Amino acid sequence: MSDLIPVGAIAGAYGVRGELRIKSYCAVPEDIERYSPLWSEDRSRKFVVAILRPIKNGFAARIPEVATKEEADALRGTTLYAERSQLPSLPDDEFYHADLIGLEVYDTGGAHLGRVKSVQNHGADDLLEVQLAGSSVTVFLPFTKAAVPTVDLSAGRIVADPPLGTLPEQDSA
Known part of the structure; x- marks a missing residue:
């Protein structure tokens, strides 16, 4: 950090x-x-x-x-x-944006999704911009307890449960 x-x-x-x-x-x-x-x-x-x-x-x-x-x-x-x-310490469920950038993102099944590229806020909730693993594609993941149930700063990882339609369609073949 x-x-x-x-x-x-x-x-x-x-x-x-x-x-x-x-x-x-x-x-x-x-x-x-x-x-x-x-x-x-x-x-x-x-x-x-x-x-x-x-x-x-x-x-x-x-x-x-x-x-x-x-x-x-x-x-x-x-x-x-x-x-x-100089800044106040935060409660356990709050984070400075700077601490989230660069964290690895995994889904609830343990599959690596990508890395947090930036944190955006356009007036509603925060959005994590995630650069997908092995790709230049980025997606926006709502930074809510439902979509991001776990943030582990010490391990450098986030566990995410992306809402349907957040990730690009995967080929099933």
């Missing part, structure tokens, strides 16, 4: 005075400021984020080193990471 967890992203400049548009991935969006300082993925940059006010789809924020619109725009697309030790 990585010691860095993505908690947000810089969406670009907000105004002309170096303010940034920040998108939070946190369950409580305002908590992104609490986890400051935040890091770039390779830890080459450290960001002390101060939220100024809520705006549509995020927050207007300030980072001390950013003074101009051009500097803010240059950071567009930067994912912001918090150290795992």
Whole structure:
């Protein structure tokens, strides 16, 4: 497990005075400021984020080193990471998305289905994007207790019971 967890992203400049548009991935969006300082993925940059006010789809924020619109725009697309030790511990049945990516996926009969490529959320439940074993095909598996009864982080595996129609048809010949 990585010691860095993505908690947000810089969406670009907000105004002309170096303010940034920040998108939070946190369950409580305002908590992104609490986890400051935040890091770039390779830890080459450290960001002390101060939220100024809520705006549509995020927050207007300030980072001390950013003074101009051009500097803010240059950071567009930067994912912001918090150290795992800064984040709250989770109950047994909750997981950070970053911990699910890369886990091997097996069906309830023990057959290897593939590997978790990403975790998506488009407003409803989370979806695990699973790259099928020996293929470039990906499928989306609902991340619910019914479809994913077991997540074993220490073993690096998920046991899934994919709903009918989730997996491509298998040849029976």
